[in-house]
Amino acid sequence: MPTPHEQFFSLVHEHLNQQTLVKLVLGNYVGPVMDLVRVQVRPIVIKGQACLSFVHRHQTKDIIKNLPVDEGFAALQGMVGQDFRNAHLLTPTEEIQLAISKKGKATLRFGKADHPEPTSQEHNRQKERLLALERPFLTALGVTDAKQALIPAMSRKWKQINKFIEVFSRALASSQLAQARNIHVVDFGSGKGYLTFAIHDYLQNSLGLDAQVTGVDLKQDMVELGNKAASKLGLQGLRFDHGDVRNYQAGTVNVMIALHACDIATDYAIHMGIRTGADIIMCSPCCHKQIRPQLLSPHPLRPILQHGVHLGQEAEMLTDGLRALLLEACGYDTQVFEFVSLEHTNKNKMILATKRASGDPDKAAETLVQIQDIKNFYQIQDHCLEGLLKAEGRLPSASALKTAHPA
Numbered sequence: 001m002p003t004p005h006e007q008f009f010s011l012v013h014e015h016l017n018q019q020t021l022v023k024l025v026l027g028n029y030v031g032p033v034m035d036l037v038r039v040q041v042r043p044i045v046i047k048g049q050a051c052l053s054f055v056h057r058h059q060t061k062d063i064i065k066n067l068p069v070d071e072g073f074a075a076l077q078g079m080v081g082q083d084f085r086n087a088h089l090l091t092p093t094e095e096i097q098l099a100i101s102k103k104g105k106a107t108l109r110f111g112k113a114d115h116p117e118p119t120s121q122e123h124n125r126q127k128e129r130l131l132a133l134e135r136p137f138l139t140a141l142g143v144t145d146a147k148q149a150l151i152p153a154m155s156r157k158w159k160q161i162n163k164f165i166e167v168f169s170r171a172l173a174s175s176q177l178a179q180a181r182n183i184h185v186v187d188f189g190s191g192k193g194y195l196t197f198a199i200h201d202y203l204q205n206s207l208g209l210d211a212q213v214t215g216v217d218l219k220q221d222m223v224e225l226g227n228k229a230a231s232k233l234g235l236q237g238l239r240f241d242h243g244d245v246r247n248y249q250a251g252t253v254n255v256m257i258a259l260h261a262c263d264i265a266t267d268y269a270i271h272m273g274i275r276t277g278a279d280i281i282m283c284s285p286c287c288h289k290q291i292r293p294q295l296l297s298p299h300p301l302r303p304i305l306q307h308g309v310h311l312g313q314e315a316e317m318l319t320d321g322l323r324a325l326l327l328e329a330c331g332y333d334t335q336v337f338e339f340v341s342l343e344h345t346n347k348n349k350m351i352l353a354t355k356r357a358s359g360d361p362d363k364a365a366e367t368l369v370q371i372q373d374i375k376n377f378y379q380i381q382d383h384c385l386e387g388l389l390k391a392e393g394r395l396p397s398a399s400a401l402k403t404a405h406p407a
Contacts, residue, residue, distance in 0.1 A: 004106035008087065008098040009077055015091050016043060016069065022090040024076070031083030035059040039084070041076065043069070052076070081106070130165045130202060133158075137197040140229045161198045163339065164259075167352065168199060168282065175279045175354045177254055182210045185255040188245045188269045190215030193226040195259065200238045215240040216248055245269050250276055259284040267384035270323060270351075274330050275392065281327065281353040284339055288316040296379040318378065320351060322371060326385050327353040329367040330394060331360075368395065 015021035024041040040055045052072030056063040080087045089096040097109045138144045190196045196215035203211035226240035245268045256273030266285040273281040292315035297305040324334040332353035339350035389395045
């Protein structure tokens with residue numbers, strides 16, 4: 001007669017073959033890893049190969065391992081009874097639990113369940129998204145084919161588009177634009193217009209707003225490509241202009257976007273957003289060149305910063321950190337975070353700023369002192385965004401700061 005352990009894994013094997021296994025949860029961990037809480041396992045398909053995806057849930061992080069089914073099944077058998085004393089098998093109609101006592105006695109329990117049947121095991125299966133693949137602009141831009149199916153080579157771009165809209169939707173909901181009916185968006189460095197079309201579609205079709213979206217790019221061919229596609233689709237409130245963020249006349253802007261603007265172009269874009277009163281500023285900086293030549297390697301960091309890669313990372317952190325602080329000083333709540341996984345792009349940092357309802361002079365003054373302290377520590381003489389803001393009188397001079405906050 002088979003043991004409860006053997007019965008359990010016979011059922012796991014059966015539901016795997018029938019594609020009715022929703023997931024497995026391993027609990028009551030007694031192994032050597034101190035902060036491991038549990039492991040969740042589900043069937044997936046990666047590049048046509050059936051696999052088991054193991055999510056090792058630690059107290060502060062998740063570690064994912066994908067194994068071919070046979071290898072994963074063997075790993076499961078080794079884990080249950082050794083490191084884990086509980087295993088739950090979830091199917092659309094049942095929950096089967098294997099419990100193992102401290103003395104090694106195994107018990108199998110069966111219960112009814114109502115778990116949604118897995119409709120797809122694709123690794124990159126489509127989750128609920130704010131944009132649908134059926135949107136015509138995706139076909140016009142080559143993200144989907146004539147049958148509105150995702151073109152495999154565009155899968156990373158599709159993830160980036162959706163992540164962008166997800167971030168924007170949260171920022172919009174928490175901003176002063178939450179109840180607005182008319183929104184003007186300017187996207188600097190719009191390129192082929194993936195995100196420009198996406199935000200226009202989201203605002204007009206998903207939210208039903210009267211949105212005016214303008215893509216601005218230095219390359220005339222990209223501008224013509226965008227306008228041609230918008231005209232062909234009959235889209236109202238979307239246009240592309242040829243221009244430079246340094247001198248573009250945008251008028252009143254509610255949302256300023258600049259993804260992958262090179263070096264100080266990001267500073268000019270942020271300055272444009274502040275100057276035009278944008279409620280939301282979204283930047284994904286790249287090519288941090290201005291600060292690095294100015295950096296002093298102060299003691300005791302000098303031994304670390306002698307390595308070029310570390311100096312480059314330090315320059316990037318300082319450049320974007322100062323940008324975030326300057327936005328704070330100008331009345332914005334600012335976040336700096338990973339935009340999309342490095343798996344999909346190496347330009348993955350985003351600075352997101354939402355304008356506060358009212359200014360806080362004390363907070364602004366405190367932030368400006370922090371900025372000056374950082375600059376003094378690294379002997380930074382020039383930061384482009386700070387210079388642009390000071391030139392317009394939006395920030396006090398260093399001498400004024402020294403007078404207001406003597407050492």
